[in-house]
Amino acid sequence: MNRLVAPSLLSADFGNLDKDIEMVNSSQADWFHLDIMDGVFVPNISFGFPVVAQVKRMAQKPLDVHLMIVDPDRYLEKFKEAGADVLTVHYEACNHLHRTLSQIRALGMKAGVSINPHTSVEVLNDILEEADLVLIMSVNPGFGGQKFIKNSIQKITRLKEMITQKGCKTLIEVDGGVDANNAAALYAAGADVLVAGNAVFKAENPTKAIEILKNA
Ligand code: DX5
Ligand code: ZN
Numbered sequence: 709m710n711r712l713v714a715p716s717l718l719s720a721d722f723g724n725l726d727k728d729i730e731m732v733n734s735s736q737a738d739w740f741h742l743d744i745m746d747g748v749f750v751p752n753i754s755f756g757f758p759v760v761a762q763v764k765r766m767a768q769k770p771l772d773v774h775l776m777i778v779d780p781d782r783y784l785e786k787f788k789e790a791g792a793d794v795l796t797v798h799y800e801a802c803n804h805l806h807r808t809l810s811q812i813r814a815l816g817m818k819a820g821v822s823i824n825p826h827t828s829v830e831v832l833n834d835i836l837e838e839a840d841l842v843l844i845m846s847v848n849p850g851f852g853g854q855k856f857i858k859n860s861i862q863k864i865t866r867l868k869e870m871i872t873q874k875g876c877k878t879l880i881e882v883d884g885g886v887d888a889n890n891a892a893a894l895y896a897a898g899a900d901v902l903v904a905g906n907a908v909f910k911a912e913n914p915t916k917a918i919e920i921l922k923n924a
Pocket of ligand 2: 716742743748877883903
């Protein structure tokens with residue numbers, strides 16, 4: 709079982725991004741989580757390639773890039789160039805998910821697929837072997853600081869069963885409303901990677917908040 713923590717920079721201080729990146733570098737965190745929103749797939753716009761490339765220059769840990777955009781195929785190469793190590797697309801945004809995940813791997817990145825709260829994990833049964841990671845959204849994507857949707861725990865449990873049954877090595881990542889109160893239950897259900905925005909960057913001591921999530 710893995711216990712990886714990926715702080716989401718969406719909640720970081722963009723006026724002092726250097727400082728927050730340094731904090732993550734010197735913390736127990738494992739990855740940087742970067743949320744890309746296009747204002748179409750989700751009702752919010754975040755940041756794009758120049759910001760990802762700038763984070764890459766300073767980050768001493770892998771970049772976990774979460775694409776909340778329509779038609780992600782158009783930009784896979786650009787995100788590789790910007791520095792993505794893990795690239796996750798949404799199931800709901802891909803007509804040819806098998807092709808998209810294969811292309812991400814062919815570009816030398818780990819391939820992730822994410823599902824929204826209303827999407828059943830069962831739809832991933834025929835694609836699990838092509839995915840290095842499944843990202844279960846535990847809030848409706850678009851914003852940080854939302855309330856964790858409890859049904860997500862059952863989805864993790866079921867997905868873990870599916871992965872075990874297939875004997876593949878796909879990681880389970882959870883994103884949205886993750887904090888010190890639910891982290892242990894998420895690991896227990898089978899989560900390998902916890903994403904946390906507000907629980908880290910709005911904490912009084914972000915380094916400590918990461919440590920608590922890592923050791924929950
Ligand atoms: C939401 C993003 C998340 C967000 C999580 O659409 O995908 O990564 O930053 O923020 P918290 O942890 O505050 O819910
Ligand atoms: Zn995210």
